[in-house]
Amino acid sequence: MRDATKDVISSGEVNGKPFETTVLHNPAGLKAKRLLLVGGGQAKTFSAAELRKLAGAAVRTLKGKSIRSFASLCPRAV
Numbered sequence: 001m002r003d004a005t006k007d008v009i010s011s012g013e014v015n016g017k018p019f020e021t022t023v024l025h026n027p028a029g030l031k032a033k034r035l036l037l038v039g040g041g042q043a044k045t046f047s048a049a050e051l052r053k054l055a056g057a058a059v060r061t062l063k064g065k066s067i068r069s070f071a072s073l074c075p076r077a078v
Contacts, residue, residue: 003029005037016040018050019057023065036061036070 004027008014014022020039027035038054038061040046051074062070 004035008037014039019054021057021061023061034067 016039018041022037024035038058
């Protein structure tokens with residue numbers, strides 16, 4: 001997953017602001033057709049409540065794109 005996101009993050013297009021969403025199509029190194037990035041903000045203030053809010057933001061974004069199934073991954077540390 002890191003390979004798929006490295007270019008878009010290093011370009012400055014994505015900065016990790018809370019609830020910022022970016023969809024990558026045909027991400028390199030993944031079998032998935034799309035990869036949704038959702039910003040979580042500062043790691044030191046991230047909590048379970050923030051994770052629930054992020055999940056809601058992801059569902060709202062995906063629902064608007066008529067996507068019916070997805071998997072999620074929340075890395076421990078970046």
